[in-house]
Amino acid sequence: MSGGAAEGIHPGATIHASAIIEPGARIGAGASIGPFSVIGADVTLGERVVVKSHGVITGLTRIGADTVIFPFAIIGEIPQDLKFAGEATRLEIGARCRIREHVTMNTGTDGGGGVTRVGDDCLFMAGSHVAHDAQVGNRVIMVNNSALAGHCVVGDDVIIGGLSGVHQWVRIGEGAIIGAVTMVTHDVIPHALVQGPRGELDGLNLVGLKRKGVSRADITALRAAFQMLKQGEGAFVDRARRLQHDTDSDYVRKIVDFILVDSDRGFLTPS
Structure with a gap:
């Protein structure tokens, strides 16, 4: 020195x-x-x-x-x-x-x-x-x-499991959790649960939402939004646009805003 x-x-x-x-x-x-x-x-x-x-x-x-x-x-x-x-x-x-x-x-x-x-x-x-x-x-x-x-862009309060890899340019929305030994190749919506060797969007990070103290009403709204994204008519982005006008939940709006931004990698969608 x-x-x-x-x-x-x-x-x-x-x-x-x-x-x-x-x-x-x-x-x-x-x-x-x-x-x-x-x-x-x-x-x-x-x-x-x-x-x-x-x-x-x-x-x-x-x-x-x-x-x-x-x-x-x-x-x-x-x-x-x-x-x-x-x-x-x-x-x-x-x-x-x-x-x-x-x-x-x-x-x-x-x-x-x-x-x-x-x-x-x-x-x-x-x-x-x-x-x-x-x-x-x-x-x-x-x-x-x-x-x-x-x-890569990783939002607040994200957990990435052991031995997992995230592909270049991927975005992971806030509050999402990635399971162990998972390869993530597409964008992950906020508060999502992703798992499996080739990462699959498998639901919501309900444990994380409850630990954060998110209200029951918002969790219910998120569950409904996820089902619409999973089973609604049209392309994934079109379903998100419909959600934009059908929710009062700030948590759901964050998911919608995340999806409606241009994506370099596309999105993991519900199986």
């Missing part, structure tokens, strides 16, 4: 003697950097961020307050994209996230907007991966060895 690096380190931060802090890194008050960790020159760590032993934080990466990064996570490395040519892109991670062992998160690409974003209060279990240009909401949980491909 050189004197140049020390200029960006708050005096209240704790740095292990074996850690490598490159000149230019900025480390906030109360942060803790463990043994044999590496913090790159363009990294900014917020207040009370903890990097445990052997963590690598590199690239143009900003991490919010109270986030904890566990051993052998590699955060902010370049994208796994052959089109990437070394352009300056970044990774932004919110506050109070838990990033467990061997997690990898990459910076963005010019072709995808230049930034990978992760919200607040997320949990990334061991071995999970967030690829370039992904946009991840708040309170998202990625279970062990699950992976998001490039350009």
Whole structure:
């Protein structure tokens, strides 16, 4: 750790003697950097961020307050994209996230907007991966060895099960749950339950809705909306348009709005 690096380190931060802090890194008050960790020159760590032993934080990466990064996570490395040519892109991670062992998160690409974003209060279990240009909401949980491909958009309160993969450009609506060992190749409507080796839209995430305290009236409206999407006349998008005029539920409107936005991948539809 050189004197140049020390200029960006708050005096209240704790740095292990074996850690490598490159000149230019900025480390906030109360942060803790463990043994044999590496913090790159363009990294900014917020207040009370903890990097445990052997963590690598590199690239143009900003991490919010109270986030904890566990051993052998590699955060902010370049994208796994052959089109990437070394352009300056970044990774932004919110506050109070838990990033467990061997997690990898990459910076963005010019072709995808230049930034990978992760919200607040997320949990990334061991071995999970967030690829370039992904946009991840708040309170998202990625279970062990699950992976998001490039350009994915994940809403708030989503759970992605262990060993599951999400295809590039896929959107997952808020409150959805993806079962374990599932490949998701099309957009997932909000509050959906997806499971099976080739992900199938199998119902609503009723457990998640009840835990969130959603009213009985809204859950009833969501059940009715799902049945209309499943069995109504016309194409999936046409069914959603009819719902637009037949509901007073904000939860159903969110599903309708999600479907009526242009989709790069199409939608998982009820079997």
